[in-house]
Every structure is written in structure tokens, then in C-alpha cells.
Amino acid sequence: MGVTSEEMRRLRWQCRRGMLELDHLLMRFLDLGYSDLDGGRQKEFAALLREQDQDLSDWLLARREPEDPRVAALVRHIVAVAREPMRRPAEAGDR
Secondary structure (H helix, E strand, O other): OOOOHHHHHHHHHHHOOOOHHHHHHHHHHHHHOHHHOOHHHHHHHHHHOOOOHHHHHHHHOOOOOOOOHHHHHHHHHHHHHHOOOOOOOOOHHHO
């Protein structure tokens, strides 16, 4: 089952941390990569959002790696997705 609009609103609110770098990374991931996660990984993302801002900042900005390997893998995935270049819509001449 897909994510409800209410769940997305809640996650979007939780991604707003008041630190520009964190806000950008988390919101961009939510927009570009969250829906590709399976249900278990979506729950891990929601749990990650309950971490302290300083820990999230250290992890997402590569100042420190999470001790838990699953969290570390999720953080690496978030950063990779958030740093992907924006894709432009296909233009008629590109076909």
C-alpha cells in the first residue's frame, strides 16, 4: 500500500529541521527517493527523523558515521539521492 497524503505531510514537517543543509537534503530525498523505499526502509527513515539534529547533521554532512550499519547505509542512500542532478523533462527533440 502506498503512502497517504497525511503521512507525507507529517514526514515533510519532520524533515524541516531549521538547518538549511539538513532541510535541503531531507526534503529533496523525500521528494526524489522516499517513495522508492520498501515499507521497512520507510519506517527506518521515519525513525531517522527522530534523531537529534546534531547527529543528523554530522551523519548527513559526513562529519561522522552512524554506529548502526543499517542507519549508515540509509544515510549514504539519502545523500546519494539528494545529490543527484535534477532531471529535466524530456523535450520533443530528445525522442
